[in-house]
Amino acid sequence: MSRPVQVTVLGGGSWGTTVASLAAGNTPTLLWARSADTAREINEQHTNSRYLEDRALTPSLRATSDLREAAEHADVLVVGTPSHSIRDVLAEAAPHVRPWVPVLSLAKGLEAGTRLRPTQIIGETLPGHPVGLLAGPNLAREVLDGKAAAAVVALPDAATACALQPLFAAHLFRVYRNEDLLGSELGGVLKNIIAIAAGMAEGLGVGDNTRAMVLTRGLSEITRLGVAMGAQERTFAGLTGLGDLMATCMSPLSRNRRVGEALARDKTLEEITAEMGQVAEGVKTARTVVELAREHDVRMPIAEEVDAVVNDGRHPREAYRGLRRAAAEHEYHEVA
Numbered sequence: 001m002s003r004p005v006q007v008t009v010l011g012g013g014s015w016g017t018t019v020a021s022l023a024a025g026n027t028p029t030l031l032w033a034r035s036a037d038t039a040r041e042i043n044e045q046h047t048n049s050r051y052l053e054d055r056a057l058t059p060s061l062r063a064t065s066d067l068r069e070a071a072e073h074a075d076v077l078v079v080g081t082p083s084h085s086i087r088d089v090l091a092e093a094a095p096h097v098r099p100w101v102p103v104l105s106l107a108k109g110l111e112a113g114t115r116l117r118p119t120q121i122i123g124e125t126l127p128g129h130p131v132g133l134l135a136g137p138n139l140a141r142e143v144l145d146g147k148a149a150a151a152v153v154a155l156p157d158a159a160t161a162c163a164l165q166p167l168f169a170a171h172l173f174r175v176y177r178n179e180d181l182l183g184s185e186l187g188g189v190l191k192n193i194i195a196i197a198a199g200m201a202e203g204l205g206v207g208d209n210t211r212a213m214v215l216t217r218g219l220s221e222i223t224r225l226g227v228a229m230g231a232q233e234r235t236f237a238g239l240t241g242l243g244d245l246m247a248t249c250m251s252p253l254s255r256n257r258r259v260g261e262a263l264a265r266d267k268t269l270e271e272i273t274a275e276m277g278q279v280a281e282g283v284k285t286a287r288t289v290v291e292l293a294r295e296h297d298v299r300m301p302i303a304e305e306v307d308a309v310v311n312d313g314r315h316p317r318e319a320y321r322g323l324r325r326a327a328a329e330h331e332y333h334e335v336a
Ligand SMILES: NC(=O)C1=CN([C@@H]2O[C@H](COP(=O)(O)OP(=O)(O)OC[C@H]3O[C@@H](n4cnc5c(N)ncnc54)[C@H](OP(=O)(O)O)[C@@H]3O)[C@@H](O)[C@H]2O)C=CC1
Pocket: 011, 012, 013, 014, 015, 016, 017, 033, 034, 035, 051, 080, 081, 082, 083, 084, 085, 089, 106, 107, 108, 109, 138, 139, 140, 141, 277, 278, 279, 281
């Protein structure tokens, strides 16, 4: 008799823990947290209070701070650490991961310097493995609170995607699939920059018309760059595109939106990062996105203003003025 598929999730933060809790409802799941205290708390109290307060995790979820044990456990490996740490974590885990184990990324940032997407970093550190991602409008706390949500397993091979979908699905968590890995991954990465802009607008006290403008023009920027890089346009109208953009720009739970809002209220990036104690991937990724836009001759005025605020110290009020250009291009055919 064959044993059930074993899932390992790397990363004991908000989202890694939440995805591990979802998977544990379906199949034996082991979560790797680098903090031994976090692993102990998950095993003994079924909570991760540092990231998710007193929310109850699936009781059968097991955790470890031993990366080798976690890697050896995996029939399916999920990478849920922030983008900047994926390469180092996987370099250490790689010798213990069995060949052909499918690997799914949860991360929504780009690697500074290389400009690589998380699934490309995984491809370099774990060559020969099928690689995809799980993404969508999934604010961790809402998912753990049992509020209905949907996500997408994006993977070029449909058969592997079909096998992975049910591992993460739950009664109120619907998991779709999509073969456009590039578009699905870029949607999640790029929306974080627009969410910082949405937060800045919020902090400046704008109205609903402005909120809608930031969101729709933001989607235009995301789609233009994504298509120029080779993604399918329709992906950006789906859950990993518009869906994730809406959730992140609208929700006070979004860390990226909170960064933008606090910047507009005159806090420094250092103060905000220290207070939040969680990752807002858009901060580190903004410069890389602007570089990619230039390389692909794509106009991204909102992303450029966000980059100027987080990297060059421009005040959000100035950035907002910068967006009020005298004349706009055609709605769908802006040129670089
Ligand atoms: N939170 C959410 O709602 C969602 C997040 N995501 C994405 O998931 C990814 C992870 O985010 P999230 O879980 O929210 O992040 P959090 O900030 O909540 O947690 C970060 C986790 O990563 C660990 N970590 C940080 N640096 C390293 C490192 N160098 N080596 C090993 N572990 C490290 C932290 O460990 P320690 O506690 O020891 O510092 C912590 O467990 C991000 O790319 C994010 O964009 C995607 C969808 C939803």
